[in-house]
Amino acid sequence: MFDIQTHMDFVGQAKAERWSRLIITLFGVIGLIYGAFMQQFSQTVYVLGAGFLLSSLITIPPWPFYRNNPLKWQKPVNTEQKQQPGDSSDEGKKKKK
């Protein structure tokens, strides 16, 4: 009915992991500096929480831009060439003989 894709390709998975690590680390560092400046450790935790939410939004759902590098599968090999319509009639004749 609807063709909803829910997968990430391999490049997309690597990208998602790298982005989530980067966002959380960055927000952690910013939070630490801000909390040290404000002398309020709860601010540090809140900034880290914001980074967690942003990272969750960006990297957890399988967004379409994580599917830009699909795998190049080999073309399917047709192993049953003999059963094409022309051949099959021919084969039938042979069997009848």
Place this chain on the structure above:
Amino acid sequence: MHTVLTRGNATVAYSLSVLACLTFCCFISTVFLDYRTDAKINTVRVLVKNVPDYGASREKHDLGFVTFDLETNLTNIFNWNVKQLFLYLTAEYKTTSNQLNQVVLWDKIILRGDNAVLDFKNMNTKYYFWDDGNGLKDNKNITLSLSWNIIPNAGLLPSVQSTGKHVFKFPAEYASSI
């Protein structure tokens, strides 16, 4: 990282690791600070009675009555790794039966954000100043000192003693016990 659940798991786990790391940074930034401060302690009214200690042996023990002044400014102690202070006033003295006696007479909790500039006049003690014998009468060397426990977000639970102390003596006569 191939499904929503594994990515969610990895994100939560990494966030918690970063949180632990940040908490450790907060601890390491305050662990070497010097939390000592001055405090001015003074006694106003000092008397000693000889009354039965029904809470313990029912024998007559010395009970000290002290009112005190306390002036100190603890504002500088608070930082991002101090949630609250537990102040306590200790009397320390020596008797013939014990080398060291320590009695907590009064305490107070100061949360961060509360007024930390203390100026108390003629305060009563919160707890009884019982001696376990008759060591208070005519004791010439009782030392009052203020100490505080620091309750942190993360790390050690240091107990710090103020630099200011007060030495007083008890009278040589019992006050008329009621």
